[in-house]
Amino acid sequence: MTLIFEAVRRLNASFPPAPWLILVILFLPFPLLAANQYQIHLINVIFINIMLATGLNIVKGFCGQVTVGHVGLYAIGAYTSALVCIHFGVSFWIALPTAIIVTGLAGIIIGIPSFRLEGAYLALATLGLGESVRIFISATEFLGATFGISNIPYPEIGGIVFDLPSKIYYIIMPISLLGIFISVNILRSGIGRAFKAVRDDPVSAATSGVAVRKYKLIAFVFSAMYAGCAGSLYAHLVTYIHPDNFTILIMVTLLLMVVLGGLGHVGGSIIGAILVTLIYELTRPYPEYQMLVFGMAAVLIVIYMPKGIGGLIDRFLSTRKFIRLREDKADAAAD
Amino acid sequence: MLLQTEGLTKSFDGLTAIRNLDFSVAEGEIRGLIGPNGSGKSTLFNLISGIYQPDANSGRITFDGEDITDLSPHDIAARGVGRTFQLLRIFHEMTVLENLLVGHHHHVRYGILSASMGLGRVWSEERRIKERMQELLHFVGLADFAGMPASELSFGQRRMVALARAISMEPKLLMLDEPAAGLSPANVEELQTIIGLLRERRGMTIIIVEHILKVVIESCDTVTVLDHGEKIGEGTPGEIKDDHRVVEAYLGREMDDEEVRAALAE
Numbered sequence: 001m002t003l004i005f006e007a008v009r010r011l012n013a014s015f016p017p018a019p020w021l022i023l024v025i026l027f028l029p030f031p032l033l034a035a036n037q038y039q040i041h042l043i044n045v046i047f048i049n050i051m052l053a054t055g056l057n058i059v060k061g062f063c064g065q066v067t068v069g070h071v072g073l074y075a076i077g078a079y080t081s082a083l084v085c086i087h088f089g090v091s092f093w094i095a096l097p098t099a100i101i102v103t104g105l106a107g108i109i110i111g112i113p114s115f116r117l118e119g120a121y122l123a124l125a126t127l128g129l130g131e132s133v134r135i136f137i138s139a140t141e142f143l144g145a146t147f148g149i150s151n152i153p154y155p156e157i158g159g160i161v162f163d164l165p166s167k168i169y170y171i172i173m174p175i176s177l178l179g180i181f182i183s184v185n186i187l188r189s190g191i192g193r194a195f196k197a198v199r200d201d202p203v204s205a206a207t208s209g210v211a212v213r214k215y216k217l218i219a220f221v222f223s224a225m226y227a228g229c230a231g232s233l234y235a236h237l238v239t240y241i242h243p244d245n246f247t248i249l250i251m252v253t254l255l256l257m258v259v260l261g262g263l264g265h266v267g268g269s270i271i272g273a274i275l276v277t278l279i280y281e282l283t284r285p286y287p288e289y290q291m292l293v294f295g296m297a298a299v300l301i302v303i304y305m306p307k308g309i310g311g312l313i314d315r316f317l318s319t320r321k322f323i324r325l326r327e328d329k330a331d332a333a334a335d
Numbered sequence: 336m337l338l339q340t341e342g343l344t345k346s347f348d349g350l351t352a353i354r355n356l357d358f359s360v361a362e363g364e365i366r367g368l369i370g371p372n373g374s375g376k377s378t379l380f381n382l383i384s385g386i387y388q389p390d391a392n393s394g395r396i397t398f399d400g401e402d403i404t405d406l407s408p409h410d411i412a413a414r415g416v417g418r419t420f421q422l423l424r425i426f427h428e429m430t431v432l433e434n435l436l437v438g439h440h441h442h443v444r445y446g447i448l449s450a451s452m453g454l455g456r457v458w459s460e461e462r463r464i465k466e467r468m469q470e471l472l473h474f475v476g477l478a479d480f481a482g483m484p485a486s487e488l489s490f491g492q493r494r495m496v497a498l499a500r501a502i503s504m505e506p507k508l509l510m511l512d513e514p515a516a517g518l519s520p521a522n523v524e525e526l527q528t529i530i531g532l533l534r535e536r537r538g539m540t541i542i543i544v545e546h547i548l549k550v551v552i553e554s555c556d557t558v559t560v561l562d563h564g565e566k567i568g569e570g571t572p573g574e575i576k577d578d579h580r581v582v583e584a585y586l587g588r589e590m591d592d593e594e595v596r597a598a599l600a601e
């Protein structure tokens with residue numbers, strides 16, 4: 001086990017994307033193992049939710065900005081991608097970057113309230129912005145209003161149409177892993193440290209030379225781009241989007257992923273995204289309880305397990321390291 | 336003069352914390368700043384570092400020949416002003432090494448794009464600055480605590496993290512707000528050695544706010560005394576000690592030589 005870790009570490013140091021490419025290759029046969037298209041569909045949704053949770057974790061977990069507007073950005077990504085395809089006839093490969101850029105710009109608008117507001121007030125402001133996206137869509141004929149937008153084209157490469165979950169998987173999975181790769185790199189660079197400094201103490205971050213507003217905006221824009229990418233992938237996976245795909249219930253579900261996984265823990269939010277997506281699917285027949293239960297769960301976790309699953313993993317790893325250190329010392333003393 | 340304030344005034348609804356203050360510090364100086372509780376010492380630091388704005392049209396702050404009165408805190412930090420806080424304000428959720436790396440933020444030479452792709456350049460730059468910060472940790476006696484969350488350290492160690500974070504900025508001017516408060520006598524001694532070395536080896540100009548008179552008298556070239564936001568005395572530690580007005584303001588009454596000596600021995 002240790003040997004594998006060491007090998008991965010070496011590989012990573014010499015060529016950072018290498019372990020990630022290996023992961024992509026390992027994940028390639030997944031659709032062959034699935035029993036039916038529904039299972040693969042679920043795996044695709046999980047990868048999309050991992051993108052959403054990873055993005056939300058950057059701004060909330062690392063930069064400490066309480067945002068409840070993420071689902072609005074997700075909607076902007078999905079609708080932008082769908083509309084440019086339908087109205088301009090461009091392919092998915094143009095629509096995806098367009099959605100990422102447009103949503104990134106929208107992230108600036110969601111981020112600006114963070115200059116003046118904190119905590120619950122910031123949550124309210126971003127909630128308002130996120131909800132207004134959904135309400136605006138529901139009320140605008142051009143955006144399909146409450147009927148939604150259908151016939152969103154499937155992605156295509158040189159005549160191959162990715163029209164089944166088992167095919168579009170090969171687009172969603174690598175992009176999602178690329179997203180995680182980028183977020184890991186950002187978060188362990190000086191930029192990630194600046195985020196954490198802003199979260200821990202904005203005043204002393206500023207006197208240490210961190211441009212607090214700039215880094216808040218960077219975090220918001222980054223997380224928005226993740227939401228935009230996830231939205232675009234979702235639109236072209238399901239080919240039919242509707243304002244009900246972007247309600248507060250979805251926002252609460254996203255929050256639960258990040259909180260359960262552990263704020264500020266990349267691996268944790270991935271685990272959170274997997275678990276919560278599965279729970280969401282299993283509880284789908286009871287939508288009237290989902291909101292209540294997910295919301296309560298998020299609150300209870302924040303109170304009783306503030307570091308989430310990621311915190312448990314860290315504690316387990318550091319305890320093992322500590323025990324090993326002690327054993328080494330004991331060995332040395334015995335010699 | 337490296338730092339200069341002219342006619343600086345700051346009030347908080349009715350209470351004037353700094354009143355019409357002219358204060359200047361020469362390059363390479365170690366300046367003591369003393370005064371009773373609430374006399375405006377920390378407020379002055381907050382004004383210089385840009386956390387507070389002076390009252391409208393009430394004074395200017397010049398640093399290194401540039402007017403910094405209207406700059407934001409991170410711009411002032413980038414120009415070479417580092418500081419510590421009376422209540423530390425270190426990053427508790429981050430490791431000791433990370434605290435220093437944040438202070439070193441301005442010296443990091445890579446952009447967001449290369450960072451997001453994890454280019455080799457980023458890795459080698461990270462390695463370089465981490466080694467540099469490790470040396471600094473060694474310098475302040477925290478070499479063994481690099482990977483520990485800052486919140487798990489003892490109070491004295493956390494004070495050292497705060498100091499090291501400010502040093503990691505490699506500032507021209509270092510402002511220390513009560514760096515010796517709560518330290519053991521041995522640690523106070525060590526702190527004084529560090530302060531001396533910072534000037535000697537790194538050419539830093541240092542302002543120290545301190546209630547422990549021993550530090551002020553032994554480490555500072557000049558001492559400025561504040562009372563109710565006004566400067567009531569300035570001179571060498573020897574001169575200040577003999578200034579009855581100062582002693583009175585500071586301790587609320589006059590001290591005889593015996594008591595001064597006792598205060599020094601603390």
Ligand SMILES: Nc1ncnc2c1ncn2[C@@H]1O[C@H](COP(=O)(O)OP(=O)(O)OP(=O)(O)O)[C@@H](O)[C@H]1O
Pocket residue numbers: 347350352370371372373374375376377378379421
């Ligand atoms: N943010 C603030 N809001 C209101 N009043 C303030 C604020 N900051 C400082 N003051 C007031 O300004 C005065 C000077 O405070 P300051 O903290 O500068 O004193 P100090 O000399 O550092 O004292 P100490 O030795 O206790 O640290 C005090 O009366 C304090 O209550």
Ligand SMILES: [Mg+2]
Pocket residue numbers: 376377378421512
């Ligand atoms: Mg003070």
